[in-house]
Amino acid sequence: MSGVFKDIGLIVWSVAVSGAVVTELQYVGYAVALAGVTGYSSYKRAQVAAKLAIKPIDTTAEERGEQEEKLGICTASALADGGSEVSRSAARSPGGT
Amino acid sequence: MASAALLETLYTAYLIVQWVFFSSTIILFNKYILSSLHFPYPATLVLLHMLFASFCTAAARALGRVEIPPLELRQWTHQVLPVGFCFALSLALGNAAYLHISVAFVQMLKASTPVAVLLCSFAFGLETPTLQLGLFIVLISSGIATSAFNELNATTVGVALQMGAVVAEAFRLCLVNLLLTSKGLKLSSLATLYYVSPACALCLLPPWACLEGQHLVHTHFAPLRHIGAPLLLLNASVVVLLNLSTMALIKRAPALEPALEPTPATREPERQTHKRPCDPSSRRGAARPGTAVARSAAD
Numbered sequence: 001m002s003g004v005f006k007d008i009g010l011i012v013w014s015v016a017v018s019g020a021v022v023t024e025l026q027y028v029g030y031a032v033a034l035a036g037v038t039g040y041s042s043y044k045r046a047q048v049a050a051k052l053a054i055k056p057i058d059t060t061a062e063e064r065g066e067q068e069e070k071l072g073i074c075t076a077s078a079l080a081d082g083g084s085e086v087s088r089s090a091a092r093s094p095g096g097t
Numbered sequence: 098m099a100s101a102a103l104l105e106t107l108y109t110a111y112l113i114v115q116w117v118f119f120s121s122t123i124i125l126f127n128k129y130i131l132s133s134l135h136f137p138y139p140a141t142l143v144l145l146h147m148l149f150a151s152f153c154t155a156a157a158r159a160l161g162r163v164e165i166p167p168l169e170l171r172q173w174t175h176q177v178l179p180v181g182f183c184f185a186l187s188l189a190l191g192n193a194a195y196l197h198i199s200v201a202f203v204q205m206l207k208a209s210t211p212v213a214v215l216l217c218s219f220a221f222g223l224e225t226p227t228l229q230l231g232l233f234i235v236l237i238s239s240g241i242a243t244s245a246f247n248e249l250n251a252t253t254v255g256v257a258l259q260m261g262a263v264v265a266e267a268f269r270l271c272l273v274n275l276l277l278t279s280k281g282l283k284l285s286s287l288a289t290l291y292y293v294s295p296a297c298a299l300c301l302l303p304p305w306a307c308l309e310g311q312h313l314v315h316t317h318f319a320p321l322r323h324i325g326a327p328l329l330l331l332n333a334s335v336v337v338l339l340n341l342s343t344m345a346l347i348k349r350a351p352a353l354e355p356a357l358e359p360t361p362a363t364r365e366p367e368r369q370t371h372k373r374p375c376d377p378s379s380r381r382g383a384a385r386p387g388t389a390v391a392r393s394a395a396d
Contacts, residue, residue, distance in 0.1 A: 011204050011205070022202075026247045032243065035236060039236065083311060
């Protein structure tokens with residue numbers, strides 16, 4: 001989620017430091033949009049996970065590793081602006097797994 | 098063992114912080130140069146970024162610091178160049194928007210990218226419309242529309258530029274899928290930077306010459322001298338550093354790679370992908386084409 005946090009941080013910076021004016025309704029609108037974005041991310045995640053599930057079972061260990069990697073990659077779907085949901089990193093780091 | 102695991106986690110956390118730092122810095126830095134320092138030449142800025150990135154990656158390859166798989170000219174013109182075109186368009190429009198609207202408003206408008214990606218994917222047949230996807234589209238669009246209509250300092254030009262950038266970005270992502278990934282051409286982040294940056298610079302050159310180049314030549318590059326070489330070099334360096342930090346992060350935790358490719362359906366099985374002659378460990382770091390530079394200038 002740090003991609004999202006980054007975007008929120010930039011908005012806060014822009015308001016606090018650069019004096020950008022953001023109205024209350026704009027915050028509400030942005031929150032609604034973020035809800036949609038988060039939903040879309042998890043949708044993509046589930047889609048890819050399902051895609052991997054129907055792969056043949058007799059895969060080699062190497063292929064399985066790749067699939068896991070693929071799954072890992074897609075666990076954190078992200079926004080097109082490059083704001084990846086970095087929060088999942090913990091789960092993928094050697095410490096987490 | 099526990100402390101080793103802790104160190105690993107801390108290192109990942111450090112990479113995340115570093116990435117957030119660089120990606121935020123480049124946005125504020127570009128805004129500062131374009132808006133605060135009154136440098137109304139967004140295409141010039143992007144062109145400088147791309148030339149610098151091309152130079153850095155070419156130098157790294159020439160010095161033997163990195164291995165970049167060879168690419169046929171035909172592959173470059175047919176598969177990389179269209180991606181570079183969309184990328185150039187997206188970056189230039191995105192930076193131009195900073196001249197008209199605030200960073201906060203730009204970030205809000207950028208949140209509509211998934212909508213553009215979905216509509217684009219539907220058009221290319223990469224994704225099948227479903228009720229759920231429609232719901233996301235409605236949710237995101239209505240939220241962004243609310244934000245946009247309540248922006249006090251909105252200008253039509255600014256909004257149009259930023260939305261143009263979002264659409265170009267969506268096209269770029271679809272093209273990455275159609276032209277690169279689904280054709281089995283999988284390049285590492287650095288190789289992507291190496292091949293896409295010059296393509297991007299090439300596509301930018303004609304519009305730059307018409308829109309900004311002429312004026313810069315007429316004024317004997319006074320605006321560039323006003324900003325100064327050190328600041329411009331620092332700015333371009335942040336773009337390259339951002340790409341390096343993105344690469345390090347993706348290599349470390351592939352989960353962070355944006356899963357933006359519209360569909361996994363057209364993707365060919367992993368083993369058919371382009372075998373790269375690099376060291377095996379770089380395989381993990383192999384990113385989708387375009388993802389790395391995606392965080393450059395207009396990010």
